Amino acid sequence: MTRALTRKGEATRARIIAGAASEIRERGVDEVRLEDVMAHTGTSKGQLFHYFPDGKEGLLLAVAQHEADQVLSDQEPMLSNLTSWPAWLAWRDRLIERYLAQGVKCPLNGLLGQTGRRAPGAQAIVTGLMWRWQKAITEGIRHMQSTGDIDPGIDADRAAAALLAGIQGGVLLLLSTGKIDHLEAVLDLTIDSLRADARTGGS
Amino acid sequence: MTRALTRKGEATRARIIAGAASEIRERGVDEVRLEDVMAHTGTSKGQLFHYFPDGKEGLLLAVAQHEADQVLSDQEPMLSNLTSWPAWLAWRDRLIERYLAQGVKCPLNGLLGQTGRRAPGAQAIVTGLMWRWQKAITEGIRHMQSTGDIDPGIDADRAAAALLAGIQGGVLLLLSTGKIDHLEAVLDLTIDSLRADARTGGS
DNA sequence: ACGAAAATGGACCTGCAAGTCCAAAAACCG
DNA sequence: CGGTTTTTGGACTTGCAGGTCCATTTTCGT
Numbered sequence: 152m153t154r155a156l157t158r159k160g161e162a163t164r165a166r167i168i169a170g171a172a173s174e175i176r177e178r179g180v181d182e183v184r185l186e187d188v189m190a191h192t193g194t195s196k197g198q199l200f201h202y203f204p205d206g207k208e209g210l211l212l213a214v215a216q217h218e219a220d221q222v223l224s225d226q227e228p229m230l231s232n233l234t235s236w237p238a239w240l241a242w243r244d245r246l247i248e249r250y251l252a253q254g255v256k257c258p259l260n261g262l263l264g265q266t267g268r269r270a271p272g273a274q275a276i277v278t279g280l281m282w283r284w285q286k287a288i289t290e291g292i293r294h295m296q297s298t299g300d301i302d303p304g305i306d307a308d309r310a311a312a313a314l315l316a317g318i319q320g321g322v323l324l325l326l327s328t329g330k331i332d333h334l335e336a337v338l339d340l341t342i343d344s345l346r347a348d349a350r351t352g353g354s
Numbered sequence: 355m356t357r358a359l360t361r362k363g364e365a366t367r368a369r370i371i372a373g374a375a376s377e378i379r380e381r382g383v384d385e386v387r388l389e390d391v392m393a394h395t396g397t398s399k400g401q402l403f404h405y406f407p408d409g410k411e412g413l414l415l416a417v418a419q420h421e422a423d424q425v426l427s428d429q430e431p432m433l434s435n436l437t438s439w440p441a442w443l444a445w446r447d448r449l450i451e452r453y454l455a456q457g458v459k460c461p462l463n464g465l466l467g468q469t470g471r472r473a474p475g476a477q478a479i480v481t482g483l484m485w486r487w488q489k490a491i492t493e494g495i496r497h498m499q500s501t502g503d504i505d506p507g508i509d510a511d512r513a514a515a516a517l518l519a520g521i522q523g524g525v526l527l528l529l530s531t532g533k534i535d536h537l538e539a540v541l542d543l544t545i546d547s548l549r550a551d552a553r554t555g556g557s
Numbered sequence: 558a559c560g561a562a563a564a565t566g567g568a569c570c571t572g573c574a575a576g577t578c579c580a581a582a583a584a585c586c587g
Numbered sequence: 588c589g590g591t592t593t594t595t596g597g598a599c600t601t602g603c604a605g606g607t608c609c610a611t612t613t614t615c616g617t
Contacts, residue, residue: 316536320523
């Protein structure tokens with residue numbers, strides 16, 4: 152196979168991805184020229200096309216994957232341990248804190264709308280991210296149902312879908328308005344609603 | 355003033371905006387060249403820059419405003435008449451129907467992420483759209499509270515913020531995954547939650 | 558009808574950013 | 588070590604899309 156990557160090469164490749172990702176978060180996909188990436192990572196055009204033969208498209212794809220992974224790992228270990236109400240609140244706090252800190256510089260912003268159009272494969276990456284994300288939430292709900300903290304009658308998948316959508320919309324509105332209020336409202340009200348269902352036994 | 359626009363001119367200008375909007379919905383902002391707009395609307399380059407002296411940026415801004423208005427007017431008259439539970443469900447159905455029909459060709463997709471970066475003013479347009487949208491929902495909730503159909507104890511603005519975020523996220527996920535499930539789940543569960551609060555009197 | 562202002566068509570210019578190419582340097586491996 | 592492969596630098600090419608310009612036609616107001 153053509154699988155040949157020196158240790159140094161591996162490092163350079165990683166540096167390019169990380170640098171490009173950072174640059175894109177800062178300025179947006181279509182404001183970032185390959186030249187910017189070169190300057191920011193101390194590389195040459197030859198290197199870019201050496202490690203990403205498909206040019207910008209290939210690079211964007213790699214960046215998209217990098218960012219998608221980051222989004223989830225930033226929520227760990229909370230996201231994978233939604234096993235009690237305090238754990239849910241800790242996860243909530245982590246989300247708020249994270250998005251508040253990053254403000255407008257959101258990797259999702261780049262991934263969706265922008266990268267998605269150019270690189271067809273990026274669509275798949277986003278879909279995969281959402282799927283994994285929702286799956287984690289679903290498992291959290293199921294666990295709470297198994298312990299009786301959430302009414303077993305509700306459809307865990309459907310509830311997770313709604314919560315995930317709320318989060319995405321909250322982040323979107325954070326990007327548009329600069330205010331975190333929507334994200335907060337969604338998280339608090341949705342989680343409250345899950346707790347309420349347990350109390351009232353609403354089917 | 356330089357305010358001079360013949361009847362014919364007005365028509366041409368409108369045709370350009372409508373055509374550009376359609377083209378952008380179809381292929382995305384950065385896939386649409388001025389040449390495409392010209393071909394699609396039967397206009398010349400001279401006309402484009404005659405009606406939009408700021409070039410592509412100005413045109414995009416006009417398109418953004420056009421699309422933003424469309425988003426809300428598409429929800430009328432339901433959105434402004436959220437005065438009973440059947441009315442809420444009718445609104446819900448209209449939303450589902452509308453977004454199901456338009457599928458991936460979403461004006462918001464163009465407005466956010468893409469137009470937003472290029473034209474600073476587009477950000478303001480999106481913010482304005484969200485604000486008006488949320489205001490309409492808030493008023494719906496307040497009305498239901500006044501008739502006792504929703505518990506007066508809940509924060510109408512906060513609930514509306516959460517619902518709006520859910521809708522945005524639902525649409526976003528529709529764009530990513532092609533499935534309407536998230537939007538449906540958000541609408542149904544959120545509205546159900548509002549009704550439940552009325553029954554249980556949960557504060 | 559007629560002069561002024563607006564509308565239209567399209568040739569032309571220009572800058573820029575992606576992509577190509579190759580030659581030199583460094584790393585790898587037995 | 589020495590041959591081979593990878594890595595690197597950067598000059599050069601190319602295509603294209605946005606923007607400029609102006610000559611011509613149409614519309615408008617009186």
